[in-house]
Amino acid sequence: MNDLAALQPLHWVSLLGFLLPLLGLVPALRRLPGWLALPLVAAGPVALTVLLGQRWVESGRPPLQSQYETALFLAWCLGVLALPALLGLRRLLPALVLCLAAALALGLGTLAGGKGGSPLPPALASIWFIPHVLVYFFGYACFLAAALLAVVQLTRAPAPGAPWLQQPQALADLLVYSGFALITLGMTMGCVWAAEVWGGWWSWDPKETWALLTWLYYLNLIHLRLAGLGDREAALRTVAGLLLIAFTWLGMKLLPASPADLHVYQ
DSSP states (O other): OOOOSSSSSHHHHHHHHHHGGGGGGGGGGTTTTTGHHHHHHHHHHHHHHEEEEEEEHHSSSSSSSSSSHHHHHHHHHHHHHHHHHHHHHHOOOHHHHHHHHHHHHHHHHOOOOOSSSSOOOGGGOSHHHHHHHHHHHHHHHOOOHHHHHHHHHHHHOTTSSSOGGGSHHHHHHHHHHHHHHOOOOOOHHHHHHHHHHHSSOOOOOOHHHHHHHHHHHHHHHHHHHHTTHHHHHHHHHHHEEEEHHHHHHHOOGGSSTTTOOOOOOO
16 A cells, blocks of 8 residues: 555654754754754654554554555654754754654655555564664664765865864764664674574575675775775765665665565565
8 A cells, every 4th residue: 555645644743743853954043942952853753653653553563564664663763863962962963964864764654665554474473573673773774864964074164173073974983883783783683583483594685685785885984984084985985875775675676586585575
């Protein structure tokens, strides 16, 4: 069921909740009271939490299976990350970047299939399902936010005297390191899960192969960055990494071998 009529009102409320904070980018609105920042940034994740909870109750399973549901969950992860970005760093720009990324993920979900939901396949009925998807999509959220901050880095003039954590590429680096740690944990969980379900740690199916390629790409990026790769080159590679993330997440069904992929359930 792919039509827009299948979308619940909370979907649009969540999208609006992520778009409202972007008003902070309008110069005329930057003088609004500072206390408005937290409720504006929190509106999207709160509405999306209710929507995900509603789908969980209605379907009787975690809403983490279809492309639509994973797009919702990716947006939720980005929205959750926006809160510590605002409260911990006390800077609006990283939080706004995360809200923009969440709105983009929700926009993608608007076009994705699986809005009506379907029963959970037996292979996914495991204690590993929720933690595996949770850490992987928080990792994807970190990489997506890092890429948007890298775009900011590429479009802004350098500020050599600025504190380290006020430089977009420095924040992007932290997100890449965090995302890499998360997908490493997610891949390890996936191996244990695969051994339980399919009898082997690794099967070299398309999903696993592209997940490994993504892992190796970010490992190489971290190695180069620690070896002295410049900000501009690091920013370009961070943005390019999104192509691997997008294909690993969404592009598997385009491959000729996808019908035989152990990770294709619908």
